[in-house]
Amino acid sequence: MTQEPRAREVLREAARHALLAPSEHNAQPWRFRLHGAVLDLRADRTRRLPATDEAAHNLLLGCGCALHHLRVALAAAGREADVRRGNDEDPEHPLARVRLGGPTTPDPRTRRWFGAMPGRRTDRRRFSGQEVGPEVVEALAEAARSCGGTLFLATGSVRRAIVEAAAEADRAMRARLDYAAEMQHWTRRYAGAHDGIPASSRPDTPAVAYGDVEMRWMPPGTLDRPRAGPGARDASQILLLAAPSADTVSLVRAGEALSAVLLEAEALGLAVTPFTAPFEEPAVEARIRHLGIGAHRIPVIALRVGRRLPGAATIPPTPRRPLHAVLTEDP
Ligand SMILES: Cc1cc2nc3c(=O)[nH]c(=O)nc-3n(C[C@H](O)[C@H](O)[C@H](O)COP(=O)(O)O)c2cc1C
Known part of the structure; x- marks a missing residue:
């Protein structure tokens, strides 16, 4: 005691x-x-x-x-x-x-x-043309495994299905007023808010696509996208994190694996955008549920992973609510 x-x-x-x-x-x-x-x-x-x-x-x-x-x-x-x-x-x-x-x-x-x-940040900018290699993918997969998660590289038809699903889901959701209002709510927070996605984390142009990957639409912010030069290729890889099922405990465990992957990626100096639009629109999600991993696991989040362009500025941190706002203490 x-x-x-x-x-x-x-x-x-x-x-x-x-x-x-x-x-x-x-x-x-x-x-x-x-x-x-x-x-x-x-x-x-x-x-x-x-x-x-x-x-x-x-x-x-x-x-x-x-x-x-x-x-x-x-x-x-x-x-x-x-x-x-x-x-x-x-x-x-x-x-x-x-x-x-x-x-x-x-x-x-x-x-x-x-x-x-x-120092970990969500990075929604263009990445460099230098692909992350298999040893890096394996290091991230090992981070996921350490928390019981399954992470795999989406290539070929699996990648095509995910990027198409992201674009289709984003279009469908944006057409709905409640979705658009929710996006406005979390991207245009009142001064001094301790949550939401600030302008300094959002690229300075509204519709952003890098090669075949369309990013979730957000109101344009102030984040300068580094110049890549004409014809520059963004060599982002798409990784999928899968969970054994969508029950509460499985999803929390998948979140733990997600955190492990993001922290490992940061430690390796990689840039990452998590994206979940493909899993948010039920008709789209049903099509990709067993993509590339068979019937016993379901993908729950996609990660766009790459290397920062030279000269890319450090992204300021997003705000957080203070501890006293989220912690209650019994005497
Ligand atoms: C479960 C989950 C889903 C997310 N989905 C998206 C997404 O679809 N698109 C996106 O740009 N960012 C997405 N993010 C990133 C969050 O917007 C980001 O973590 C948050 O704004 C805090 O910023 P930070 O990661 O820089 O600390 C997601 C993050 C999590 C944990």
Whole structure:
């Protein structure tokens, strides 16, 4: 019992790092509760994106990213953690219940991922013509596997199907008023808002396509797209992350794997745009559900991965809500 105040401080600090996790539209759909020496993570469903993420799959992926950031921060602080995942249907079964374990020495990968957290960004700009090689794809796939995820490179007809699905879903969703309103809401936040996608993270032209890959439409921002010269090729690779099913625990675990992949990519100096439009429009999603991986896994998010063009500026961080806005503490 005498160690409890210290345990609470370690958990509080780890929760602070969890806030750096990515989430769709930067909605940050998570909340934490510290009780005794236990930290619970629950989804904040008031922050769901009803017109974009009707099934709340991306909300759970975002919560999984926050959980992975939390676990990495605890390991980097030299503490083991006992994590019990739940379906979040009642307060006794949150998405994750985290208890501190004994001391541990952080391994090199933990240190690398922890170091990558503050600088990781979603990059929606053109990438260079230099493709990432098979050894890099394997390093990212290994990061996903370390969290039980399956990551694979989309090539040939699988790539064609994904990029066509992204373009078709984006067109279909943009035609709906509620989707357009939701996009405006999260990209034109009031001054001082601590969420949403700021202009400094959005390319300075509205419709952006790089080769065969059409990006999700967003209102133009102020992010300067580095000049690539006439005829320059963007050699982005498309990777797909798959989960065993779309139940709550599987999606949170897939979110943990997503976080591992994004942190590994940042540590390797890669640029990444996660994109989920293909999975948000039910008629489109049904067509790509078993793409390239058979019947036992479903792709849940696509990643455009490449190398930054020389001279590409550092993207400013997107805002985050402060810890006190998402953490409640029982005495
Ligand atoms: C589950 C999930 C889905 C996302 N989908 C998209 C997407 O379709 N298009 C996009 O440009 N960014 C997408 N993002 C990136 C978020 O917009 C981004 O993480 C958020 O704005 C915070 O910015 P940051 O990643 O630079 O910290 C997604 C992120 C997550 C976690």
